[in-house]
Amino acid sequence: MVSPGKIGYCLVCVGIIVYGIWDYLSNFEQNKCLMTYMFEMPEYIQLPLGKRLKENYPRYRLFIYGEGQYARKLESKRKVPVNGVPVLFIPGNAGSYRQARSLASVAHRRANDKRFSFHFNYFTIDFNEELSALYGGMLQSQTEFVHECVKKILSLYESNKPTSVVLVGHSMGGMIARALFTLPEFDQNSVNTIITQATPHQAPVISLDRMIATYYSRVNNYWRTHSNTTLKHVTVVSTGGGYRDVLVRNELTSLRGIADPDLSISTSTMSVPNAWVSTDHLCAVWCKQMVMLTKRAMFDIIDPATLQVTINTNERMNVFKHHFLSNPGTKKIPEYWRDEILLYEEIPWVVKKEKTWEFAKKRVLEDYYYAVPMDLEDVNSFVAISNVDLQDWICICKIERNEERCKTCKSLSQKGKIIPPFDSYRKIIHIDYKDYPEMTHVVLIITSGPNQVRTGLNQVRTGPNQVEVMGDSYNKDYRHLSYKLPSVPDILMTYPESVTKGVSVLTLYNDSLFYNLQLKGLDSVLRAYTAKLVPKHCTSNKDLHEGNMMSLHVPWSQEDVYSFSRLNEIGNLSIKLQSLASPVEDNNESVELRIYKDPTCSYQLKIIASPTESLGQFIRFYGKLFPSFMLAIVLMGLVFQLHQIRRERKCPDIIEAIASFGAPFKILPVVVIFRFILNNESFEGLITRFGLPQEDGRELTKSGLYSATLPLMLYIISLGVVNVHCYLLIMALNIISKVAAVLFGWIPSLLFTFCEKIKVILLILAILTSCILCGSLGIIISYICFVLQLARLCHLARVLKHRNDTTKFNLGVTILLIYLWVVALSFPASISWAKNMRYTFILPDDSNKLMSVLSVLSISCLVVLDNPISARESYLYVAPAVYVVNVLLLLYGMVSLYRIVYAVTSVLLGLAVTRMVYYFKHGQHIDIGQDKSD
Structure with a gap:
């Protein structure tokens, strides 16, 4: 009887996969x-x-x-x-x-x-x-x-x-x-x-x-x-x-x-x-x-x-x-950018000595020059947001002695960057004062509304009627903050608040437009959080403002993510990585959370841990690695079954076999040792010289996805999933056999013997199909034959309770689980064959034909020569060989899934050859349609 602890463990593993797939397939923004x-x-x-x-x-x-x-x-x-x-x-x-x-x-x-x-x-x-x-x-x-x-x-x-x-x-x-x-x-x-x-x-x-x-x-x-x-x-x-x-x-x-x-x-x-x-x-x-x-x-x-x-x-x-990549706010790339802009005297010069200010009107009737002094106390940077639709909308200048305003200025518009929302004409620019030590003022140009007279700059505004310009002079020490994201232990210690109320809260006060939060510790694709920008209090007319924006800036890739929210809405932004391919020179750079808010409003920034998004990231980046680990666990069960057949002339079921010999410490240390040897510099040169493939862990390492604990984590989760898979398969075969017994129990035994001969004909058809037409099609036919064989064995084991029938069934379930991966991986080839039938009956460039033919031949042999006990002495050598194949699988088949077919084929071929050798060596007659016992 299965213990409640094991049931709970299996359900947790399946839950991780199910929740991860659900998040991966559904947890993203609506299609905009x-x-x-x-x-x-x-x-x-x-x-x-x-x-x-x-x-x-x-x-x-x-x-x-x-x-x-x-x-x-x-x-x-x-x-x-x-x-x-x-x-x-x-x-x-x-x-x-x-x-x-x-x-x-x-x-x-x-x-x-x-x-x-x-x-x-x-x-x-x-x-x-x-x-x-x-x-x-x-x-x-x-x-x-x-x-x-x-x-x-x-x-x-x-x-x-x-x-x-x-x-x-x-x-x-x-x-x-x-x-x-x-x-x-x-x-x-x-x-x-x-x-x-x-x-x-x-x-x-x-x-x-x-x-x-x-x-x-x-x-x-x-x-x-x-x-x-x-x-x-x-x-x-x-x-x-x-x-x-x-x-x-x-x-x-x-x-x-x-x-x-x-x-x-x-x-x-x-x-x-x-x-x-x-x-x-x-x-x-x-x-x-x-x-x-x-x-x-x-x-x-x-x-x-x-x-x-x-x-x-x-x-x-x-x-x-x-x-x-970086549009400064013009739909068409400008033919040139002005180095110098002439400032007309008839346009009002408005000096903004406030550190944070805004200009927001539904309709502007005249042009303005908003001049921001650069010598404000305790200020070294400036950020501005403007939706004025001009090519030259911001510049920097120096007021000469005895002058009240600049006559010309140096354009900085090409350094701006367009920001959400779509078609809002909003642009942003950051100016570091230390880059312009000789200058005295930043000048923002505000023009009258559309379809009106040309401005003094000889440009026509065609953007939105509502004009919004905001500026913020600040000290980097107070706005460029550093925050270490909580680790998994921190999240667990503060649970459930960490996933409901947030692991951190930062108050963003009035009189501030911009904050930059360096997120330390976001060094894994599995770490996921949600940033929430919650409005608290506003003192301005909300109808005059577009809203707030958060952006997640990833310095080593062009993968910035933006989130825009209206002033009365809560802003949400997922904090997770789309890639981890940061080279060595980028290691000192951190992901940045940039916040652009209405300066007349105060907000609370909450960073909330997101376990479901972490599971989604796990499936996104590591989901394709599970097949090799799931197969490896089944192969470990097969090794134990072969040993038991040789020693005790009986085969335990696959669930019991995995429980006895499927522990991770029985194979992963060997894999780690061989991975270390293969990645050694001397062996690496030898591998290159002989044209041998690199082990799959190297590819994951190049992408920054490999870690020392990754194989163990994948193995442990796969172990629980495989147990559930085995249980469901055995239950399905029992149901099929019971239904078949009810439906076909009246058929005479002579007709059953004829059906057994039909099964052999189907196997011959599978062999010919895989050789001539499509290897994958032959695999599917042979798989169906093997399922029918197992359903019959299940019925015999349940009704006759013969130990040999039980052994056949238990080992057959393991072989079916192994062969299932060949069917799954080769199935797309059969679809390609079906789509091209009107042009040719032969699948073009069938690269897996040899493996398919060998797999079908092996399964056909195992179906016909269905007594595993007969060749039990040879399992002394077959079982270690299966173990070696398993090690190679975890070295070379994690990412290159097509190598799973090679591993399975070699295992099936080994089992088939041992039975054939036994039958030919002992000169036994193969009688199709009868149950053969030891």
Whole structure:
């Protein structure tokens, strides 16, 4: 009987997984993306590719996008008339060519409405919605087809002939865009701009087969080694979706360590200026905020002389930085910034000697210069927020002796930064007085409302009617604070207040606009908190203010997170990391919580521990590591079962076996020792020399995700989950056997013998299918046969209570649990096979065919030769071999999940070979349909 303590332990482990998955899949902001609308019907005109390409790539097609009159024009011509800027959209995993609509439609409408002298021709590829992220056998053919499409697109142009194509890749489409450069016949100059959306550049989201891992390794190694040669003309932009993208976490979309940082940009849609939204994996292609700024950037990189993408990489990078990283408040990148601004005498000069002040009016009838003295007592910094829609809105100057005001000033507007909410025109700037020792005043320019006369600066205000300008002169010692976040013991000691009322409270008083809180101790992705900004008392008219903003600034990545709240609302901001790839030189930098509040209001800042978000982070970063640990625990149970069969001629059930031999100290110390040896410098050189793979812990270490306690934590949680899994599987087999006994109990035994022969026929079919058509399909057929075999054994063990039947059943359950991982990991390949049946009955590039055939053969042998006691003497050698495979699994299969198939296949093959050797050695006759006993 299972003890209550063990039941509680198992439920806790399952609860950790369930709550973590729930938080991961649901605990994020609502979708704030606006829709992109159309005024005419979209049409996709298929382009002829020629007989050769049709034969080589029958599954793929190339389209050009059109709508309305433009589409009629494209369809009416025998040869497609194109004379614009070519853009090729590459869909990703299970992606559709129709996903190009949003970008293409906005580009078409903008070119028509703004009457540009150029336009964009959008091409898009149909990959038959293949699962390229789950089955790597499609990636190389997709890459080669894109290469042919690039050549085809450039050949269509007769006038204004371009030399390059802009590539826009969603998901795996971004990897394919970068993989083009690894093709030996690819013209490197035919692509100079790549924009990727939610593309996992760093590594596959999940490595289900060897071909995906090989593809990534080849592409990323090429980009690392050729960034200053064949890739020095290519600029790349990569955006991740933030918390809402539960398929590709933001860390994987970074180009850090892959592309030249001077030629690449990696950011999150949550950080992109004038977007500030988290996008799910599909929303990335249609989110209006991102579509609009992406198109603005693409329009801005066009050279007016050639009407094609500029070949100047610095110009392209400046445009991309403006739109994707740090926008000072202008939609279009300015042609130049004024060094000096002329200040007109007729505009009033208003000196603001208060340290904190505001200017808020619904309508401004005249222009002002608000001058802030820099010599205020105990002040060394200044922060300002303004929604005045001018390119030059703030400057700094020196009042000469015997003068009352400045005549000119030096513009600082380019150092400003646009802030939420969306389309509010709000900009912020921080000025450190020590950088300008000769200056005396900061000048903020306030203009009259829209549709009125031009200001003295010869600029027209087009922003919101309501004008809001705030300034705050302060001493950094009082506003730049440091706070050490509470650790897990601190949270437990103050529970439940730590997760309800907050682990810390900071009062933000009136007469302050800005606070900067350095968060010490946020050094793990598992630590999660929530910042709450609670309003207490306000003395001003709330209708004149936009609201408050909090931002989480991560200094080692472009992943700042923003939260905006109205004055009467409680502001909430999640404090957790999207990545931990901070290099050594960044170790002294801390994450910062920046707060911009109404200076006429007081607030309480609460930082609350968030255990559920910590569990969500755990699943986000470590969820894919569980399969190898869960399998390792089952294999430890198998080792014990084999020893018991050899010694006592009986097999305990898997739950008992795991309880006896599944303790973490029986395998993890061995794994740790081998990991230490493999990471030793001398062995590392030997491994490199022989071309052997690095153990998976190194990849986690590079990402900052590995710790000494990680394997133990994963093992302990997996242990509880596996126990529940085993119990549910045994219960399911019992139910199936009982239902089958009721439904088919009347069938004569002779017919049962015939069914047993049918089972063998199905196994032969599985072997032939895995050899010829698709390895994964054969695995599924053999798995079904094995489940039926176990259901029958369950019935025999329950009714006849024969010890041999019980042994067969108990060992069979363990084998079923092991084989289940092969089925799960190879299942995407069977889906790819089904999707391509109308083109070919044979799965292209089936990299796991050999392992699949060996697995099916092994299972077939174990089904037919179903007496495990017969070969018990050989378990003296098989059991240690399984243990060695288990150690290798935890070394090389944590991240590279496709190696799980190798581990399981080797175990099944070992069991099958021992039984075959026994039967052939003793010359026993295999009688199908009868129960064989020792």
